[in-house]
Amino acid sequence: MLTWTPEMSIGIQEIDAQHQSFVATLNEMMALFESGNADAVAGPIIDGLCAYAEYHFATEEKYFLMFDYELAAEHIIEHRRMAERLAQFRRAHFERGEHIIGELFVFAADWLTEHLMVQDRKYVECFHEHGLY
Numbered sequence: 001m002l003t004w005t006p007e008m009s010i011g012i013q014e015i016d017a018q019h020q021s022f023v024a025t026l027n028e029m030m031a032l033f034e035s036g037n038a039d040a041v042a043g044p045i046i047d048g049l050c051a052y053a054e055y056h057f058a059t060e061e062k063y064f065l066m067f068d069y070e071l072a073a074e075h076i077i078e079h080r081r082m083a084e085r086l087a088q089f090r091r092a093h094f095e096r097g098e099h100i101i102g103e104l105f106v107f108a109a110d111w112l113t114e115h116l117m118v119q120d121r122k123y124v125e126c127f128h129e130h131g132l133y
Contacts, residue, residue: 001027002109010120012127018056022112025049030105038101045101046093049108050086057083060123067130069123078119082111 004023009016029045032038038045057079064072085107092098127133 001030002113008113008116010116010124012124012132014132015056015060015120018052018059019112019116022052022056025052026105026109026112029101033101033105039099042093042099042101046086046090046104049104050083050090053083053086060120063127063130063132064123067126067132069126071122075119075123078115082115085111 002023004020008019008023010019025045025048029038029049032041032045057076061072061076061079063069064075069075086104089100089104089107092100
């Protein structure tokens with residue numbers, strides 16, 4: 001399981017709430033995996049995770065544009081790479097019937113943790129300068 005800690009907060013309420021929701025979704029996914037019921041509900045879990053990632057990325061990217069964030073292009077590339085990797089997991093499940101929930105959890109949890117602790121911290125000062133907390 002992935003535990004939300006204060007160190008994971010970036011100090012922007014809307015985005016922290018989305019990150020916490022992402023953590024909760026990952027933990028629900030892992031709980032289903034551990035219970036042996038993941039295969040029965042893997043499709044909706046994967047679809048939900050993909051949709052939520054896109055929703056979250058759109059939120060950040062909206063602010064990149066509004067605030068003319070200087071590292072926006074670099075950050076958006078990271079978002080696209082994550083979205084493509086999630087799409088690969090989705091195809092593995094839906095098209096090839098692969099059991100990917102455990103692997104997806106590990107990948108997404110690692111990605112989210114690194115992204116929060118490194119990439120998202122880069123825009124905090126810019127967002128705060130524009131009054132977003």
